[in-house]
Amino acid sequence: MRDARASRSTITLKLLMAASGLLFILFVLLHMYGNLKAFSGHDAYNEYAEHLRTLGEPMLPFEGFLWIQRTTLVVALVVHVYAAATLWRRARGARTQRYVMKKNLASSFSSRWMRWGGLTILLFLIWHLVQFSFGKVNVAGGETNDPYNLLVDTFETWWMTLIYLAAMFALGMHLHHGTWSAAQTLGLTNNVRARRNAKSLGWILAVVIAGGFSLVPICVLAGVITK
Amino acid sequence: MKVTLKIWRQPDAASKGAMHTYELDGVSSDMSFLEMLDVLNEDLIAKGEDPVAFDSDCREGICGMCGLMINGQAHGPEVTTTCQLHMRSFKDGDEIVIEPWRSDAFPVIKDLVVDRSAFDRIIQAGGYISVNTGSAPEAHSVPVPRDDAIRAFNVATCIGCGACVAACPNGSASLFMGAKITHLGELPQGQPERDTRVVGMVAQHDAEGFGGCTNIGECTAACPKEIPLDVISRLNWDLHAALRHGR
Numbered sequence: 001m002r003d004a005r006a007s008r009s010t011i012t013l014k015l016l017m018a019a020s021g022l023l024f025i026l027f028v029l030l031h032m033y034g035n036l037k038a039f040s041g042h043d044a045y046n047e048y049a050e051h052l053r054t055l056g057e058p059m060l061p062f063e064g065f066l067w068i069q070r071t072t073l074v075v076a077l078v079v080h081v082y083a084a085a086t087l088w089r090r091a092r093g094a095r096t097q098r099y100v101m102k103k104n105l106a107s108s109f110s111s112r113w114m115r116w117g118g119l120t121i122l123l124f125l126i127w128h129l130v131q132f133s134f135g136k137v138n139v140a141g142g143e144t145n146d147p148y149n150l151l152v153d154t155f156e157t158w159w160m161t162l163i164y165l166a167a168m169f170a171l172g173m174h175l176h177h178g179t180w181s182a183a184q185t186l187g188l189t190n191n192v193r194a195r196r197n198a199k200s201l202g203w204i205l206a207v208v209i210a211g212g213f214s215l216v217p218i219c220v221l222a223g224v225i226t227k
Numbered sequence: 228m229k230v231t232l233k234i235w236r237q238p239d240a241a242s243k244g245a246m247h248t249y250e251l252d253g254v255s256s257d258m259s260f261l262e263m264l265d266v267l268n269e270d271l272i273a274k275g276e277d278p279v280a281f282d283s284d285c286r287e288g289i290c291g292m293c294g295l296m297i298n299g300q301a302h303g304p305e306v307t308t309t310c311q312l313h314m315r316s317f318k319d320g321d322e323i324v325i326e327p328w329r330s331d332a333f334p335v336i337k338d339l340v341v342d343r344s345a346f347d348r349i350i351q352a353g354g355y356i357s358v359n360t361g362s363a364p365e366a367h368s369v370p371v372p373r374d375d376a377i378r379a380f381n382v383a384t385c386i387g388c389g390a391c392v393a394a395c396p397n398g399s400a401s402l403f404m405g406a407k408i409t410h411l412g413e414l415p416q417g418q419p420e421r422d423t424r425v426v427g428m429v430a431q432h433d434a435e436g437f438g439g440c441t442n443i444g445e446c447t448a449a450c451p452k453e454i455p456l457d458v459i460s461r462l463n464w465d466l467h468a469a470l471r472h473g474r
Contacts, residue, residue: 004352004430006469010439011429015467087397087439094398094438096331100233100246101324103299105394106448112396114441181442187464190457 010090011185013083018182020076020083025179025205027073028171032212038151038225039216045148081122088115110173111181117170124167152227155220164217172210176202228254228319232267234279235326237335244335246324256315260303261286261293263314280338286310288451291386294393295339296326301390301449308388308451328393332400332435345435346387346403353427354407356416369415379413382406384452394449397438402446404428405458408465422474425465 006012037048055065104112131137131154136144139160140153155161183189183198219225229252237244251267258266261283268278284292288311297303303312317323325339333341371379385406392400408425411417417424440459447456 004426006426006429006466006474008433009426009429009466010433011463011466012470014439014463015470087441091397091399091438091441094331094436095329097329097335099296099299099326099329100235101299101326102296105300105445107396107443107445111441111443177443184442184456184460185440185463187460187467189460190464192455192457195457195460 010087013087014185016079017083017087018185020080021178021182023072023076024080025175025209027069028209028213032209035213035216038148039219042148042227045151046146049147081118084115084118108177110177113173114177114181117174120170121167121174124163124170127163128167149227151216152220152225155217155225158221161217161221165214168210168214171213172206175209176206178202179205228256228314228317230254230263230314230317230320231322233322233324234339235335236279236338238277238337240334240336244338254314256313256317258314259286259310260295260297260312260314261310280336280340282340283310289386291388294328294341294388294390296324296328296393298324301328301393302388302451306451306453308386311451328389330389330392330398330437332398332437333389333392341389343387343389345437346389346400348435349400349404349428349431350387350407352431353420353424354404354411356411356420358416371414375413379410382413382454382458383410385410385450385454386452388451390449390451391446391454392437394445395438395440396443396445397441399440399446400432400435400437401440401459401462402450402454402456404432405460405462406454409458409461412461412465421465422469422472425462426469426474429462429466 034048034052037045052066053063057064060068110117129135132150136150138144138150138153139157142149142153144150155164179202180189180195180198183201184195189195189198216225229250232249232251233246234249235244236247249267249271251263251270254263254266261281264279264281271278281295282292284290286293288308291308293309294302295309297309297312302309304316305312327333327335327339328341328343330341332345333343336342383406385403387403389400389403391402392398395401407428411424412421442456442459444456447454
């Protein structure tokens with residue numbers, strides 16, 4: 001093919017998905033660690049939230065670190081969603097006449113659920129940001145300017161905990177296949193052992209991250225974490 | 228044994244197709260799957276009907292012509308090609324659904340026959356090495372490490388049957404490309420064209436309308452030659468290298 005360019009290939013789109021996905025993994029690990037501060041009580045949790053805003057001062061302005069992080073994540077999100085949507089459209093166009101009968105032999109449930117699961121996470125993300133970041137919604141009707149109290153009020157409401165647990169299930173599934181898939185796309189799984197390791201890493205990250213996030217809402221609902 | 232066949236019938240590329248049902252009696256479990264279809268066709272010809280068109284050539288599992296989607300699995304329930312599948316893999320009274328490969332890059336020509344020349348064009352776009360013809364060079368002049376030679380040979384068993392595309396929910400031909408990229412990329416003779424090979428093949432793959440890979444592994448499960456998934460990692464790795472080299 002004349003004027004073929006590596007940068008215009010579907011594999012480059014996959015590479016962009018893998019790279020942005022790795023940024024998300026780093027972010028959710030950090031975010032999950034921060035959430036666990038809820039177990040240290042009201043003051044420790046709020047101090048951590050405040051520290052995120054003053055991190056890097058005086059080199060950075062107030063909230064400087066947070067804005068760098070937000071910008072990076074928004075760019076990564078746009079890239080991730082753009083690449084996913086483009087590849088999804090391609091995949092639909094690649095088989096317009098469907099099979100009468102088609103069996104799945106080797107693919108995991110998580111791998112077949114990547115696109116719908118990704119959309120679920122995206123919808124959840126919008127709600128999550130409205131609730132805890134720029135919107136600050138307290139479904140229990142209490143105060144919204146105290147991060148710890150907002151957290152406890154939220155997860156003492158059973159259906160909020162349910163929404164969050166469902167979202168963490170979707171995130172865990174996405175991480176389970178996404179981690180291995182990113183490793184494969186980055187070309188790091190060129191033999192059987194590396195492939196097995198990448199799949200194990202997918203399991204570990206899914207359980208640690210989704211499990212770690214789920215601990216806080218469950219413990220609030222169970223009355224372990226209280227105001 | 229007696230089987231009920233549900234077969235995709237489509238008179239030509241332009242017409243719309245549909246599933247038709249045929250009852251076939253007196254099938255021996257020692258027949259190959261294609262012999263069973265031959266028996267059906269003899270019946271149809273005797274009745275004055277149009278026989279079912281399907282592809283086959285070597286009938287010994289090495290040419291890659293005979294791919295059929297059988298009961299939702301590419302090449303049917305065994306890890307082999309359709310021609311090497313035998314009726315002993317089925318039971319008396321079974322219903323067998325037979326469809327052509329479904330991929331917009333493999334248009335149906337008639338009934339179960341698809342046009343797989345998209346694969347030929349991918350090969351033409353880089354799946355080769357350039358050597359002078361004439362007398363063969365001295366084999367020992369280019370040493371090949373044993374493990375590299377074994378890996379290259381293992382993936383060179385790809386017969387280009389298209390089962391990977393047929394089984395892939397995205398209709399991607401990544402396993403096919405990965406097999407060729409790994410086969411040639413493991414050998415010294417494949418090095419000079421390594422960057423242009425991967426860029427050309429992937430560009431042609433995309434232009435043919437195949438989908439992107441999501442690493443879910445349906446391809447390798449359907450592959451009659453058991454090409455492993457790590458060839459796709461190798462394909463991706465080579466594309467990054469080409470990107471870094473500004474190709």
